[in-house]
Amino acid sequence: MTIRLDDLTVNFDERFQLNNINWQLEDDQHWVVTGANGSGKSALAAVLAGAGEIVSGNLQGVPPRVGLVSFEAQAELIAAELKKDDADIMDVIAEGTPVREILLQPGSDAALVDELVEKFGLSALMDRAFRKLSTGESRKMMLIRALASQPDLLVLDEPFDGLDAATLAMLQQYLASLVETIPMVLVLNRFDEFPDFISHIAYVDKGRLAHQVARNDETAYAELYKLLHLKTTELEVPAADPETAIPALDPTQPLVKLNGINIRYGDTTVIGDLDWTIEPGKHWQLSGPNGSGKTGLLSLITGDHPQCYVNDIFVFGFKRGSGESIWQIKQFIGYVSTSLQWEYSVGTGLRNVIISGFYDSIGLYTKATERQKQIADQWLALLGMSERADEPFNKLSYGDQRLLLIARAMVKHPPLLILDEPCLGLDDMNRQLVLALIEKICADSETTVLYVNHHPEDQIKGIDNYLELDKR
Amino acid sequence: MSNNYFNTLPLREQLEQLGKCRFMTMDEFDDGVEALKGKKMVVIGCGAQGLAQGMNLRDSGCDVSYALREAAIAEKRQSWKNATENGFVVGTYEELIPTADVVLNLTPDKQHTPVVNAVMPLMKEGACLSYSHGFNIVEEGMKIRDDLTVIMVAPKCPGSEVRNEYVRGFGVPTLIAVHEDNDPKGEGLALAKAYAVGTGGHKAGVLMSSFIAEVKSDLMGEQTILCGMLQTGSLLCFDKMVEEGIEPGYASKLIQYGWETITEALKYGGVTNMLDRLSNPAKIKAFDLAEELKQIMRPLYNKHQDDIIDGTFSRVMMEDWANDDKNLLGWRAETAETAFEKTPAGDVEISEQEYFDKGILMVAMVKAGVELAFETMTAAGIIADSAYYESLHETPLIANTIARKKLYEMNATISDTAEYGCYLYNHACLPLLADFMKDIKTDVIGKGLELEDTGVDNARLIEVNAALRAHPVEAIGATLRGHMADMKKIV
Numbered sequence: 019m020t021i022r023l024d025d026l027t028v029n030f031d032e033r034f035q036l037n038n039i040n041w042q043l044e045d046d047q048h049w050v051v052t053g054a055n056g057s058g059k060s061a062l063a064a065v066l067a068g069a070g071e072i073v074s075g076n077l078q079g080v081p082p083r084v085g086l087v088s089f090e091a092q093a094e095l096i097a098a099e100l101k102k103d104d105a106d107i108m109d110v111i112a113e114g115t116p117v118r119e120i121l122l123q124p125g126s127d128a129a130l131v132d133e134l135v136e137k138f139g140l141s142a143l144m145d146r147a148f149r150k151l152s153t154g155e156s157r158k159m160m161l162i163r164a165l166a167s168q169p170d171l172l173v174l175d176e177p178f179d180g181l182d183a184a185t186l187a188m189l190q191q192y193l194a195s196l197v198e199t200i201p202m203v204l205v206l207n208r209f210d211e212f213p214d215f216i217s218h219i220a221y222v223d224k225g226r227l228a229h230q231v232a233r234n235d236e237t238a239y240a241e242l243y244k245l246l247h248l249k250t251t252e253l254e255v256p257a258a259d260p261e262t263a264i265p266a267l268d269p270t271q272p273l274v275k276l277n278g279i280n281i282r283y284g285d286t287t288v289i290g291d292l293d294w295t296i297e298p299g300k301h302w303q304l305s306g307p308n309g310s311g312k313t314g315l316l317s318l319i320t321g322d323h324p325q326c327y328v329n330d331i332f333v334f335g336f337k338r339g340s341g342e343s344i345w346q347i348k349q350f351i352g353y354v355s356t357s358l359q360w361e362y363s364v365g366t367g368l369r370n371v372i373i374s375g376f377y378d379s380i381g382l383y384t385k386a387t388e389r390q391k392q393i394a395d396q397w398l399a400l401l402g403m404s405e406r407a408d409e410p411f412n413k414l415s416y417g418d419q420r421l422l423l424i425a426r427a428m429v430k431h432p433p434l435l436i437l438d439e440p441c442l443g444l445d446d447m448n449r450q451l452v453l454a455l456i457e458k459i460c461a462d463s464e465t466t467v468l469y470v471n472h473h474p475e476d477q478i479k480g481i482d483n484y485l486e487l488d489k490r
Numbered sequence: 491m492s493n494n495y496f497n498t499l500p501l502r503e504q505l506e507q508l509g510k511c512r513f514m515t516m517d518e519f520d521d522g523v524e525a526l527k528g529k530k531m532v533v534i535g536c537g538a539q540g541l542a543q544g545m546n547l548r549d550s551g552c553d554v555s556y557a558l559r560e561a562a563i564a565e566k567r568q569s570w571k572n573a574t575e576n577g578f579v580v581g582t583y584e585e586l587i588p589t590a591d592v593v594l595n596l597t598p599d600k601q602h603t604p605v606v607n608a609v610m611p612l613m614k615e616g617a618c619l620s621y622s623h624g625f626n627i628v629e630e631g632m633k634i635r636d637d638l639t640v641i642m643v644a645p646k647c648p649g650s651e652v653r654n655e656y657v658r659g660f661g662v663p664t665l666i667a668v669h670e671d672n673d674p675k676g677e678g679l680a681l682a683k684a685y686a687v688g689t690g691g692h693k694a695g696v697l698m699s700s701f702i703a704e705v706k707s708d709l710m711g712e713q714t715i716l717c718g719m720l721q722t723g724s725l726l727c728f729d730k731m732v733e734e735g736i737e738p739g740y741a742s743k744l745i746q747y748g749w750e751t752i753t754e755a756l757k758y759g760g761v762t763n764m765l766d767r768l769s770n771p772a773k774i775k776a777f778d779l780a781e782e783l784k785q786i787m788r789p790l791y792n793k794h795q796d797d798i799i800d801g802t803f804s805r806v807m808m809e810d811w812a813n814d815d816k817n818l819l820g821w822r823a824e825t826a827e828t829a830f831e832k833t834p835a836g837d838v839e840i841s842e843q844e845y846f847d848k849g850i851l852m853v854a855m856v857k858a859g860v861e862l863a864f865e866t867m868t869a870a871g872i873i874a875d876s877a878y879y880e881s882l883h884e885t886p887l888i889a890n891t892i893a894r895k896k897l898y899e900m901n902a903t904i905s906d907t908a909e910y911g912c913y914l915y916n917h918a919c920l921p922l923l924a925d926f927m928k929d930i931k932t933d934v935i936g937k938g939l940e941l942e943d944t945g946v947d948n949a950r951l952i953e954v955n956a957a958l959r960a961h962p963v964e965a966i967g968a969t970l971r972g973h974m975a976d977m978k979k980i981v
């Protein structure tokens with residue numbers, strides 16, 4: 019029987035809502051629901067067991083017997099047991115409900131309960147009060163209870179959490195044996211825990227079902243892996259290299275000050291008399307239609323535009339055209355754009371691509387220090403690409419290249435990070451990957467971000483100054 | 491009339507100048523562009539080198555402007571557009587030269603005498619005149635005012651590469667020299683080094699050489715292996731394939747893109763690597779053909795080097811200049827009429843490996859040409875480092891131009907001097923190889939060996955591999971490519 023969620027919006031409490039979920043689960047499918055902490059993945063799974071209050075949309079086809087295991091369900095049961103204590107206060111010391119009673123619900127398979135208790139090595143605990151069990155023990159009991167309840171659907175939220183290796187293997191094997199008979203929905207956080215029998219993955223982000231990926235779609239599966247990695251790992255943006263430190267800037271001075279600048283090609287003026295000041299710590303979003311001169315404007319700042327020598331430009335303490343070199347300017351800037359990606363068509367290994375950010379070069383021409391290599395490896399770990407350090411850059415997927423170039427731009431912790439349409443040309447999954455990485459950077463560093471973008475859905479938290487260019 | 495400077499020197503000095511070449515270490519460039527700080531650099535001409543070098547120097551913090559001839563400014567020629575659109579100050583000789591501390595002569599070599607004669611009187615006392623090729627000084631014997639410093643900074647790449655590599659954060663290998671007769675203040679070397687830093691050349695390797703070594707090796711390389719051999723090879727291989735019944739479109743494509751593909755292997759690991767791309771039997775075949783070719787062509791390479799050294803080449807070419815380039819233009823037209831030029835590349839798929847497998851003769855020609863040019867140059871007293879840059883290193887760069895638009899593009903990109911020398915070589919080499927070509931069949935050009943069994947004799951293979959690796963161009967190549975670090979990865 020098919021379970022259908024059509025445009026379903028579900029309220030959990032004032033604080034959390036699942037929005038507009040469209041999802042269809044077939045009898046012969048086994049799903050993993052995944053996402054970052056707080057994304058709503060547990061909530062989505064719990065909806066299948068009747069949790070939450072449906073605000074709008076339809077939920078159809080949920081079978082009568084759903085075996086649910088989750089921290090919430092476990093906490094509820096324990097809370098209920100403790101309440102019984104209160105109720106029985108009197109003068110006898112309440113023992114609480116014994117495990118056996120908890121496990122054997124109406125309709126349960128008693129023989130299976132015994133078999134599983136045996137398998138989990140919990141026989142000795144059968145007569146113990148449920149509320150006296152350790153968290154791990156009560157967790158296992160919850161699993162047994164659900165498995166033995168002869169369910170039509172199993173919803174297991176982080177069933178492998180806290181299990182020792184032997185028990186984990188046993189449980190996985192047991193679940194695998196159910197594949198033909200019971201559809202399963204597992205909430206899992208880590209890719210390496212996804213059992214082989216899983217056929218589909220649902221990725222939840224901010225209360226929405228953001229992606230549904232079939233296991234056999236290898237490309238989408240690999241991208242989902244990285245996304246989950248970025249969203250869920252505790253990794254921090256790697257520190258800068260103290261040995262290749264960027265000279266200190268005067269904090270009272272703007273990073274960039276453009277005075278009445280013009281960009282002209284022949285007789286056409288693309289940008290006319292523009293003033294713009296970027297103060298440290300003030301993130302900017304730059305937008306405007308194609309041809310409005312966004313890229314030209316940026317390249318005046320980076321020093322890549324020849325007309326930077328005929329304009330009144332002050333960057334990082336230098337008045338342009340006063341004898342400074344572009345490398346003195348570029349050392350303060352991290353830069354990512356599609357055209358950089360085109361130009362960066364090199365066969366250099368991924369680690370070296372990141373290290374080249376220390377030298378602002380395309381390709382690496384200087385022997386890297388051990389420290390730089392370590393930092394590059396930390397970035398690769400952040401991106402979930404540690405095993406691929408020596409793969410050639412030009413063999414990477416388009417989205418992976420973009421991620422790597424962002425890491426390259428950030429590796430030296432530049433005072434100014436320029437992201438020129440970093441999501442351009444990326445599919446949905448890769449866009450989210452890139453945005454996740456940028457948000458991590460914005461949150462973890464002192465870099466001022468200048469973000470070129472004109473898609474409202476690609477907003478980045480924390481950017482609140484806007485410059486909009488018009489087409490002339 | 492001109493007066494060959496080299497020929498005025500005693501033998502002792504000739505040998506000393508030819509043998510001048512030292513690979514400079516990175517720390518010799520620690521002063522960066524300091525020696526040029528606060529100095530005004532005025533570039534004459536804004537063509538391939540002029541624009542690229544000027545942009546690099548400006549991005550390195552130097553003060554750069556352009557002096558163009560009046561007609562170029564009045565007619566808003568390409569050179570004027572190049573300079574103004576990139577935000578440079580442009581002016582006439584009269585306006586800019588008197589203010590210049592360094593004048594960069596980046597006009598075509600053929601124009602150097604009139605250009606230098608026009609600007610020299612305008613230059614201020616004690617200023618510096620720089621070249622990117624020493625022809626004017628060495629072959630024409632141009633006398634520069636005694637108070638002026640004369641230097642050379644010669645990037646060993648076309649202008650587009652000079653700029654692109656700089657933007658990537660790298661540079662191109664560069665040769666610098668000071669004209670010792672004109673170094674009154676002893677500041678020539680400091681200026682040349684700073685200039686090389688300004689163009690980014692120091693990152694890719696700088697050879698400290700002499701005007702004479704630069705000219706005599708540059709001319710030799712360009713007219714033999716770089717342009718001449720590729721032109722002759724293209725014509726011979728194409729005609730042979732067509733004669734043997736290979737579809738002309740295929741033959742045309744195999745050659746047009748073949749040079750680029752097979753010489754790409756040189757960048758990574760020299761001649762050895764290029765031959766390693768072949769199967770064992772094909773490698774042995776290519777080796778044997780190259781040995782034969784070297785034997786036949788050696789006298790021709792010697793003659794080219796001799797004519798360059800004793801000035802015959804430049805004298806004859808300058809006679810043609812004086813004769814309104816009659817020969818040059820005639821030969822150019824003749825090249826355009828060859829069957830190879832006129833047959834467009836067919837719409838066929840050729841895989842990268844196929845270019846090697848079916849172009850064994852082309853591989854042999856490149857090997858023979860590179861080794862002969864290198865051997866002849868070093869025998870004439872030119873140091874191995876120089877000889878490497880002027881032969882093996884530049885071969886893939888020239889091959890790229892053929893891939894773009896065949897011989898036409900190659901001859902349009904290279905200097906008139908190189909083009910003239912290329913035709914001379916071609917005219918001598920075609921008949922020289924006529925007998926050799928009679929025995930050539932499609933197994934080495936067009937079809938490949940098509941063997942069932944690719945077995946070879948062990949002893950013979952070991953012998954061939956050892957000989958390949960033992961050639962002196964391989965040892966110096968490995969060292970110099972090592973200096974260029976990741977260069978191989980990015981080109």
Ligand SMILES: NC(=O)c1ccc[n+]([C@@H]2O[C@H](COP(=O)([O-])OP(=O)(O)OC[C@H]3O[C@@H](n4cnc5c(N)ncnc54)[C@H](OP(=O)(O)O)[C@@H]3O)[C@@H](O)[C@H]2O)c1
Pocket residue numbers: 534535536537538539540558559562567568569570595596597598599601604605621622623644645646647648649903904905
């Ligand atoms: N191309 C290379 O790969 C290469 C490599 C290393 C060194 N070099 C050397 O660099 C120098 C310049 O070569 P190039 O290839 O850059 O030349 P190019 O592209 O032909 O440019 C020459 C420039 O000089 C100007 N010019 C021509 N005749 C002139 C005259 N009589 N008076 C004043 N200006 C004149 C031209 O502009 P107008 O005609 O508009 O005035 C043009 O802008 C040469 O010494 C060459 O040997 C070249």
